[in-house]
Amino acid sequence: MIRIPLRPLARILPARDRGQDTTAIEREHLALRHQQVQDRARRRGERRLLFMATLFFAGFALIGVRMAVMAASPPPEVTPWRGEQIDAFRADITDRAGRILATNLRTNALYAELRHMVDGERAAHELARIFPDLDADGLARRLTDPSTRFLWIRPRLSPEQVQAVHDIGEPGLLFGPRAMRLYPNGRLAAHILGGAGFGTQGVSAAEIVGTAGIEHRLNAELRDPAREGRPLALSLDLSVQAVVEEVLSGGMTMLNARAAAAVVMDAHSGEIVAMASMPDFDPNSRPALPAGTDPTYSPLFNHAVQGSYELGSVMKAFTVAQALERGLVGPQTMIDTRGPLRVSRFSITDYRSRGPRQSVADVFIYSSNIGTARLAQMIGAEEQRAFLQSFGLLEPSPVELAEARRVRPQFSERWTELSAMTISYGHGLTTSPVMLASAYAALVNGGTRVEPTLLRRPDPVPGERLISEQTSATMRALMRAVVAGGTASLAEVPGVLPGGKTGTADKPNPAGGYYSGRVRATFAGAFPMNDPRYVIVVMLDEPEDTTGPEPRRTAGWTAAPVTGEIVRRIAPLLGVRPQDGLDIEAALLTR
Amino acid sequence: MRSVFFALTALGVMLLAVWAYHENHATQQARAEQRAIEREINALRANIAMQRAEWAYLNRPERLRALVDMNFTRLNLLPMTVEQFGRIDEIVYPERPHGQDAETPPALGAFGLSPEGIAHTAADPATAPDTEADAP
Numbered sequence: 057m058i059r060i061p062l063r064p065l066a067r068i069l070p071a072r073d074r075g076q077d078t079t080a081i082e083r084e085h086l087a088l089r090h091q092q093v094q095d096r097a098r099r100r101g102e103r104r105l106l107f108m109a110t111l112f113f114a115g116f117a118l119i120g121v122r123m124a125v126m127a128a129s130p131p132p133e134v135t136p137w138r139g140e141q142i143d144a145f146r147a148d149i150t151d152r153a154g155r156i157l158a159t160n161l162r163t164n165a166l167y168a169e170l171r172h173m174v175d176g177e178r179a180a181h182e183l184a185r186i187f188p189d190l191d192a193d194g195l196a197r198r199l200t201d202p203s204t205r206f207l208w209i210r211p212r213l214s215p216e217q218v219q220a221v222h223d224i225g226e227p228g229l230l231f232g233p234r235a236m237r238l239y240p241n242g243r244l245a246a247h248i249l250g251g252a253g254f255g256t257q258g259v260s261a262a263e264i265v266g267t268a269g270i271e272h273r274l275n276a277e278l279r280d281p282a283r284e285g286r287p288l289a290l291s292l293d294l295s296v297q298a299v300v301e302e303v304l305s306g307g308m309t310m311l312n313a314r315a316a317a318a319v320v321m322d323a324h325s326g327e328i329v330a331m332a333s334m335p336d337f338d339p340n341s342r343p344a345l346p347a348g349t350d351p352t353y354s355p356l357f358n359h360a361v362q363g364s365y366e367l368g369s370v371m372k373a374f375t376v377a378q379a380l381e382r383g384l385v386g387p388q389t390m391i392d393t394r395g396p397l398r399v400s401r402f403s404i405t406d407y408r409s410r411g412p413r414q415s416v417a418d419v420f421i422y423s424s425n426i427g428t429a430r431l432a433q434m435i436g437a438e439e440q441r442a443f444l445q446s447f448g449l450l451e452p453s454p455v456e457l458a459e460a461r462r463v464r465p466q467f468s469e470r471w472t473e474l475s476a477m478t479i480s481y482g483h484g485l486t487t488s489p490v491m492l493a494s495a496y497a498a499l500v501n502g503g504t505r506v507e508p509t510l511l512r513r514p515d516p517v518p519g520e521r522l523i524s525e526q527t528s529a530t531m532r533a534l535m536r537a538v539v540a541g542g543t544a545s546l547a548e549v550p551g552v553l554p555g556g557k558t559g560t561a562d563k564p565n566p567a568g569g570y571y572s573g574r575v576r577a578t579f580a581g582a583f584p585m586n587d588p589r590y591v592i593v594v595m596l597d598e599p600e601d602t603t604g605p606e607p608r609r610t611a612g613w614t615a616a617p618v619t620g621e622i623v624r625r626i627a628p629l630l631g632v633r634p635q636d637g638l639d640i641e642a643a644l645l646t647r
Numbered sequence: 648m649r650s651v652f653f654a655l656t657a658l659g660v661m662l663l664a665v666w667a668y669h670e671n672h673a674t675q676q677a678r679a680e681q682r683a684i685e686r687e688i689n690a691l692r693a694n695i696a697m698q699r700a701e702w703a704y705l706n707r708p709e710r711l712r713a714l715v716d717m718n719f720t721r722l723n724l725l726p727m728t729v730e731q732f733g734r735i736d737e738i739v740y741p742e743r744p745h746g747q748d749a750e751t752p753p754a755l756g757a758f759g760l761s762p763e764g765i766a767h768t769a770a771d772p773a774t775a776p777d778t779e780a781d782a783p
Contacts, residue, residue: 155703155706156699156700156702156703159696159699159700159703160696161696161697161700162693162696162697238700238704240700240701240703240704240707241703241704241707241708241709242707242709243709244707244708244709294708295708298708298709298712299726302708302712549729550729550730551729551730551732552729624728624729624730625726625727625728627729628727628728628729628731628732629727633732634729634732636734
């Protein structure tokens with residue numbers, strides 16, 4: 057902008073020369089100047105106004121937006137855990153019907169803050185009266201030690217104990233809130249739930265960490281704050297689990313067995329409805345692992361999942377199914393069962409010979425080792441290995457327990473013809489009862505693979521096809537015949553039509569070879585056999601029926617009656633409707 | 648005119664200030680109330696969790712089994728088993744008796760039972776048909 061000079065000399069000087077009056081010129085000039093100054097002031101004023109308006113508009117817009125956001129956002133969920141340094145949240149665990157298996161309870165931990173402590177000596181002795189296992193003198197020493205400032209005394213107190221500690225009246229004794237893991241059903245499903253303990257501890261909270269079982273395996277999922285209010289539903293059924301445990305522990309006592317395990321599984325989805333292992337423990341006070349002794353003797357040992365055993369004749373079902381599936385034999389094909397069958401330095405015998413030639417059906421129903429070994433010879437070692445692999449029997453089980461992944465089936469890497477023959481009747485390959493159950497599910501459910509799981513799987517998708525419908529139907533008929541008139545007649549339950557296969561395996565001696573007179577008896581089967589819904593596996597370790605003149609140890613006398621009793625009791629709970637026997641036999645034949 | 652306008656503006660500002668002060672207080676009170684409600688919700692939730700845990704503890708199968716055994720003479724409960732199921736064709740469809748008691752509910756009549764019959768069976772432990780379940 058060109059500034060107008062103070063006096064317009066360019067015009068005044070010539071006018072003065074001409075002798076004109078210069079006042080008019082000066083006045084005009086002054087007016088021009090004034091106008092310019094005013095213009096400038098107005099423009100500045102306008103700018104300021106605009107600036108202020110923008111500022112106010114932005115301010116009000118900010119408040120408006122904030123109000124809208126507050127009005128539109130959902131109210132924050134109220135949680136007792138939010139804002140604390142340590143995340144103490146842990147989801148409940150329920151069974152399939154929503155009945156609680158594990159939950160949290162608020163308790164208090166006791167600690168001492170020594171700067172508030174009035175009389176440490178007296179407090180220690182009063183505390184020792186409330187908690188008799190506390191060492192009063194040691195505690196008194198620590199409570200009066202000037203270098204200590206803070207001391208944890210007890211991890212959890214009952215409400216009565218809290219009151220008693222209050223009554224001491226010592227201001228230095230303080231309580232920290234704690235969430236405690238509680239298993240209200242006690243020993244029920246102990247091996248599945250595992251247990252939990254405290255991780256990082258703070259004054260106002262402590263994190264709960266799973267120490268075993270599903271609590272350990274799904275630790276991260278259970279602690280995910282996103283699943284607040286949504287408990288983890290397992291596939292277990294509390295009532296069925298309770299009955300299975302009751303019958304199994306009764307059977308174990310009556311048969312003087314050292315240990316026992318049972319698995320009940322949905323034949324189509326692989327959901328584990330009940331899984332028990334005896335002896336068991338209380339997860340509320342999980343015992344310590346015994347040092348020095350055989351861990352398999354510990355109640356903590358889960359025989360159904362951690363136990364990997366040679367299960368004997370129950371494995372014959374896979375050999376027979378494979379021979380039928382490949383069309384090598386039919387159920388009525390005659391097999392040479394003359395014994396003993398010698399392979400290199402090894403000889404295979406039958407428990408009780410039933411003649412030099414038997415049909416494949418009889419080999420299965422009356423459990424001939426020689427006949428099964430002959431079938432394995434026909435199948436071939438490589439083929440057999442691939443077949444067992446497809447059933448998942450050569451892999452660790454995928455079930456959601458911390459212990460499952462560490463248990464590998466044991467077998468010789470060199471799968472020779474001899475090992476194929478022994479594996480065909482259940483020696484030379486170890487299997488856990490839970491894996492056996494899922495493999496049997498695939499045999500009887502129409503031939504599709506099943507993955508065992510402890511979680512709800514409401515809409516099961518049929519797995520990969522392993523054997524044909526036809527083979528599966530034949531296997532069902534054969535298993536039914538084992539119970540209807542074969543080695544497992546004591547497992548019969550009228551109306552429910554259980555079927556299966558018994559297995560009595562000599563126990564391996566850690567020093568080499570096998571024990572004589574110590575067996576592991578197994579029954580693996582399903583019910584109802586015309587359309588199997590549930591698979592059941594029962595295993596007893598060193599059972600002995602001493603009611604007869606001489607001790608009976610075979611699975612037909614031990615595992616089979618226990619299975620029968622379990623099926624008799626759980627079938628109504630599982631909604632398996634009793635059926636007319638005659639109709640069933642007809643249905644089995646026509647399928 | 649101008650002074651009236653100024654006076655009104657000043658009054659407006661004062662009123663707004665009073666309103667803002669009031670709102671501020673109301674907000675703080677609402678906050679405090681909210682915190683109290685949150686504390687109550689937490690306490691109630693903890694109570695519910697405690698009750699649920701207690702319910703589960705009192706209903707644990709082990710205890711129910713012991714209770715059933717203790718009260719066997721009174722309740723006559725037995726474990727539910729397969730044999731206790733009947734088929735529908737095992738029940739005889741009753742002839743409608745002449746001069747049937749009008750008070751007999753039709754549902755009982757269909758099973759050939761009368762209320763007296765039920766009362767009688769329930770009173771007699773030996774024939775009591777109550778084998779519902781061991782209700783674990």
